[in-house]
Amino acid sequence: MRRIRLYHLAKELGISNRELLRFLKELGVEVKSHSSTIDEETAQAVRDLVEEERRGRKKAPERAPRPKPSPDKESPPPKPRREEKRILKFSSPPTVAQLAEAMGMDGADLVAELFRSGIVAPLTQTLEWDIAERIASEHGYTLLREEEVEAVKKEEAPKEAEEGRLVPVPPVVTVLGHVDHGKTTLLDAIRNTNVADQEVGGITQSIGAYEVEIEGRKITFIDTPGHEAFTAMRARGARVTHLVVLVVAADDGVMPQTVEAINHARAAGVPIIVAINKIGKPEANIERTMRQLAEQGLIPEEWGGETVCVPISALKKQNLDTLLEMILLVADLLEIKADPTGPAEGTVIESKKDPTRGPVATVIVQKGTLKVGDWVVVGDTYGRVRALLDWQGKPVREAGPSKPVEVVGLEEVPRAGDKLRAVGSRREALELAERAKEERGARAPAGVSLESLAAGEERELRLVVKASTQGAVEAARKALEQLDSEEIGIRVIHAGVGDVNESDVMLASASRGMVVGFGVGVDPAARRAAEGEGVSIRTYDVIYDLIDDIEAAMLGMLEPEVVEETLGKAEVRALFKTGRYKVAAGCFVTEGRLVRGKLIRVWRDGKAIWEGTLSSLRRFKDDVNEVMAGLECGVAVEGFDDFKVGDIIECFDRKEVRRTELTRKRAPLPEGR
Template sequence: VLVVAADDGVMPQTKEAIDHARAANAPIIVAVNKIDKPEANPDRVKTELSDLDLAPEAWGGKTVTVDVSAKKRENIDLLLEMILLVADLGELKANPKRNAAGTVLEASISRGRGPVATILVQDGTLRVGDTFLAGTVVGKVRALINDRGQKVESATPSTPVEVLGLGGLPQPGDAFQALPNASKARQIANLRQTQAKERELDSKGPRLTLESLQEQVAEGNVKELSIIIKADVQGSAEVLADTLTKLSDEQVKIRIIHEGVGAINESDALLASASNATVIGFNVRPDRNAREVAERDGLDMRLHSVIYNVTDEIKKAMAGLLEPTIKEVRLGTAEVRETFKVPKFGFVAGCMVTEGLIARSGDAHARLLRDNIVVHEGRIGSLRRFKDDVNEVKTGLECGIAFERFKDVKVGDVIEAFTVEEVAATV
């Protein structure tokens, strides 16, 4: 269903969505939304869509088009009827009585729940207790969570759900299936793991060392930039790896030697040290052991939250045009021990400063980490010791911290204080 706003019309992302649908050979139903707005112009939208070969049926075309208002729920039932009609005409059918099969949409690690995969059931019915196989990952379905955050016992065709109980993280795009035999599922997973390792070994080039890199640069030969990627979710890691690999040119070849999900750990740092690689963290932070290795070995770690900034930085590095970069100076961390509401001050996190100091004056910034994944970044609005406002709190002391315009703080979260300074580029 292609949703187009009746007031905005066809946007660049609309054309991109049309291209994706056509590449997948998927039928398109157009929902012209926001027809309740005074500036809405559905006819203009239909004209623009006709220019993209999506002429509505009412105009003699072949595209089912429905004018709707999600806000007022106008024509929603008609849209649902059109979806069913197109499905019937295209004979889009599934058998809910067979074992489930479908596609993994996303995967991530969740605190207290472990590996979690968001999947779309395309055939059959997935039930709690089923043996689940996706790519090289096998597990037993411990729980199914629907799109409303509710636990369900089963998921029928065309149902997106989160699956808990996996033994690892499958890759987005992996096909999954429910198998009646757990031992058979493990055999298939082991075979796929062996095949994946063989492919990885075959694809690896010679190991890059500092000596060989300097020799290649001095002789003007092809240079390699080795990169390790860690992200908050698997989808982001894959997009980054694919995007950066495509930046390779005749002078510099970009080689992704590892990509993964979760905080940058000691193993990542040691790998970067051994292979002279740059570590890119997307919405994640290094843990304490990784920071120690990075400081000891002088590793280059780049931490970002916008994919465009990553690609832009690498492009400039390849062209030798890197401008002075912003380097973070870590001030300290505090662990959230309790959360409560204080009259006149609102939501406050009761914390213990575990390292360095927490400051709110000057150019100090702070970020909230949950499992070393960045949840929020901003400034501290209130820092208190008992009833007194203070500018900083040192290691071993308790304090109350409140972010400016942010309240989603939980027990166990970590608040990291830092400042930024400009340094010469080193990539």
């Protein structure tokens, strides 16, 4: 049966993606991704609903039953409605009569029920609290003291109130991609302004945040720099975004920074929409570009995957409406909401010191509403908002969720990625900023090192791998992934060619990982960033040194293996009564030696019947530390006196031995095996 994609159906019906999702919800169809498809019967049911609404009918005319919708996958059964809590509250333990009345049952029935459970209690008797709780629970009630009820109300009220205040907000979209693939030109085309020509060399030199309005709905775009020197800000941009638009030029295809951008988006856990740009150029090859994207795990919809790929020409403004539709569709499926009331919270995406205005921070508000006059804490600095400017430089009095604004009035320049929070007073702002400074000085490193791995602080090693050639990258990656074990995981979050740069450090920091280089250098900016972020960078000239270091660290954090070493054996040939141990065994050492204080195991008829410590070992009347093979001795132990003639006593020691091998992960068996 023919299936149809959601956004194609929305376009056919002339409705928005959000409206289509509403109709599907009415039909009970659960949509899990922007690339979901529905069958023709379900599509026809949607068409009928749309037609009914357009005719202004409140009820559908009688007709054949509407076919049951069939989404991509079998819809899960409807979730049961949460039962309302039945709570009984008392200021003190209740009497039998009070509890019966509260539960709506006859007092005599409760007296009889208590009697059957072994409790004799008349109607006037006060029940112990735990008994009353148990009886109430058996009847489906929760028994609480009045003060507990108030505590529960106070705890649940803020959550319920916050959920009630959540409203849909514009999506924040980060535009990522390789240098000169057309990111700023794309935003320029969407905004109908001309920013690209104002940038040095046509390459964006600082993060810009912009708002656009499409059919009455707003989208906030973050334009990240494409130049290598500014890739560190890209990771910070991805942390505040709801989804990523990855711009790939159809003539160049997937390039090193394209792979970096994909890994940054994955590390941030955000959906990716691909804009295949420059399709009007003679050398453009969309098929090759899609194949390269598939190699990076972004399988296009056209090939059965879930990645939306939209061919565009930013210069000619071709297919931009389709790209914007896809952004809004994904945003609708994400159900992006925030609470616009209360103190503001947000994230700094860029900061600078303006010669006339002082410290200025570009902030994306994520919660609440930021207002002129608010006292704010931003990282380890603070200030009072003297002015708010929108993306066009126009003054505004306030900014709600997803709105980008420039904040003027801070004491110092904050760092990109710092959190902004509005507070009630200057004193509170100053105290929180001072505390943040102290915490930043004492904060544990964001990354992970081989030393912390060996100390057992981590159970997964996340690596950014750099090498001098693509062949070396693949060799290092393959060798590292072969170290992946059942006890400790290894995940290569990014692998690329070239020296270690600041972007590599920022990605490792965001992922709590480390950077390893094979046959490459480390640029100065990366070293400074690593010191600031606490990220470990290790470089090697020989791949085996890299593997040996990491394997040694992984082995060092494994729990030692406990092995047994048999010291000797003896046969019980006689039994003696003693004062302290009741029974002692007269033994003949058949092999090795028996050692006092070591472990022994008593064997009878081929089965081990007891294990413990050899407490007493004697030769004739003398206490000795050990007895060698071929000699007789007396053996006694604490807690065991059931020796029998013919028992074998095994003396052994347990030792912890450092692991020398990792337990490799087993490949999954094929289905049906």
